[in-house]
Amino acid sequence: MTQRSYQRLGEDARRNALLEATLDCLAEDGMGGASVRKIAERAGVSAGLIRYYFLSKDEMVHAAYAYLMGNLTGAAAESARMASEGPAQALAHFIAANVKHPNLSSRKVSLWATFIGRVRSGQRYAQIHRESYREFLDLLEALIHPVLTQHNLPAGPATCHSHAIALNGLIDGLWIEGSLGHGLYDPARLPRIALSAAEGILRLPNDTLTHPFAH
Amino acid sequence: MTQRSYQRLGEDARRNALLEATLDCLAEDGMGGASVRKIAERAGVSAGLIRYYFLSKDEMVHAAYAYLMGNLTGAAAESARMASEGPAQALAHFIAANVKHPNLSSRKVSLWATFIGRVRSGQRYAQIHRESYREFLDLLEALIHPVLTQHNLPAGPATCHSHAIALNGLIDGLWIEGSLGHGLYDPARLPRIALSAAEGILRLPNDTLTHPFAH
DNA sequence: CACGTTATTATACAAATGTATAGTATTCCG
DNA sequence: CGGAATACTATACATTTGTATAATAACGTG
Structure with a gap:
């Protein structure tokens, strides 16, 4: 039983997921509280990934x-x-x-x-x-x-x-x-x-x- | 010539100055960029003073x-x-x-x-x-x-x-x-x-x- | 099924943040 | 003018921040 520890998503799917997570955090915490780490957590992803998709x-x-x-x-x-x-x-x-x-x-x-x-x-x-x-x-x-x-x-x-x-x-x-x-x-x-x-x-x-x- | 290094302001004057400085920073940098230090600098005051006037x-x-x-x-x-x-x-x-x-x-x-x-x-x-x-x-x-x-x-x-x-x-x-x-x-x-x-x-x-x- | 590509994680780091504390200088009053 | 009250500064601290880098796991392709 080899449970995958994470899933690879296509370029667009992950990008949109990250954008949605960003909006979620922004709506809740505003610009002051929406940190990279919170956004990543909301997207179910590690913090580092964000800079793989965005500069x-x-x-x-x-x-x-x-x-x-x-x-x-x-x-x-x-x-x-x-x-x-x-x-x-x-x-x-x-x-x-x-x-x-x-x-x-x-x-x-x-x-x-x-x-x-x-x-x-x-x-x-x-x-x-x-x-x-x-x-x-x-x-x-x-x-x-x-x-x-x-x-x-x-x-x-x-x-x-x-x-x-x-x-x-x-x-x-x-x-x-x-x-x-x-x-x-x-x-x-x-x-x-x-x-x-x-x-x-x-x-x-x-x-x-x-x-x-x-x- | 003893030049005063700072000036003591009355309760209300300093309070208002801090509020104006807060608005200045907020208008420029938003919630994400308006830090206590920037606000204090804008008000011409040390950072610690903020917590003397506000909780x-x-x-x-x-x-x-x-x-x-x-x-x-x-x-x-x-x-x-x-x-x-x-x-x-x-x-x-x-x-x-x-x-x-x-x-x-x-x-x-x-x-x-x-x-x-x-x-x-x-x-x-x-x-x-x-x-x-x-x-x-x-x-x-x-x-x-x-x-x-x-x-x-x-x-x-x-x-x-x-x-x-x-x-x-x-x-x-x-x-x-x-x-x-x-x-x-x-x-x-x-x-x-x-x-x-x-x-x-x-x-x-x-x-x-x-x-x-x-x- | 191996293997190379790459999407993803994990860790590290310097800078910035809010706050707490101790000390200093100004002002007011006697 | 002296000295108490306090407005103000300076420094320290633990967290959190954005970012950079190296390691790793998933997936498509042969």
Whole structure:
């Protein structure tokens, strides 16, 4: 009975496992407490292995940030694609998806915030932030435009861009506070609040987004 | 010529200097890099002194968080009090103040985010967050109510509360992205975007907040 | 089944960390 | 001005940190 003392994993499998472990530790202990050793232990691996896959701990944390943001916007974009009933539904689904499970998660917000806190002084963090933010903004702008034209509202590039900025702010802010679960209100109210506010921002008739099937 | 090698400061002066130094280091290096020694050096003080004023490094960081949040909401509330032309102006000033200098600051957002990242696992952080968030929400609600009644809009407690949540999200989100200065748009556009979006959220007539003197 | 490749572990190390303690210098009060 | 109170420094210490290196075990291939 020769029990293997460890298992060799393929390049990608182990890399992802390490990134997940990094995020786990970062969510729990923050940048101050997520040490190489804790991360390795969480991944069920010896500490030395990390530097076999990454040039340094920093490089791994950067990679974990990019990995997280990819998952976040990916999930929201997915839920917009699912909605095939029309532009308003797609936008509504996209907005709602950002303030509902699984995106509404204290773990995800904690991670996001921890990384955002490094954007100012870390070039690499800033770059990842800029890219993922731009992606989100573009996505939003593309969803907004058809809805505006559908309702004969001004839909020039400048208008769409401003609206995208405002909607992005709204979504981010609600997502953050809702995820942290401070207990000051029920997070289940968030989708309705977000959609109603979005209607107002875009100057859409009431219930265009909250009850999109009536239109 | 007996040059003094150090100066004795009063309890509060030194305490505040230490808190400011803590925030400086935290903004630059995050939780991972803000060590007791760096903080002490920034404050022009020996490392040991920190534990004369605080029970532990953790306690000092917690205190720095509370200190920061007090300053943030304090500044915004101040700018609302300044506006004496009426409810709409007060609300408009409050909203705009949050997406303008000096609140629109990468340093402040970095600090805010760094702390938010710890709210999930640190009880003390969570408590400070909850308190400062509630304060902000209450402030907003009190500003919203008179504006709604002034325009004969529904202004029940539930409505005001929902609107406050939405506005808070909007403000937070714009504040964060605007402060980080990713270069995707000019932050000078933020006050107008925020006020226009706020009008929509509250279903106010156009220009009620963006040009409040016409009303 | 051997064998070479390499994914993985184990150990080592200097630097940095938070904290404890003892000593020193400043300030205030009589 | 002298001397007590204490704000402050200096040093020491055990841990933990990221990283480097050498040894080892797993796996694919012949």
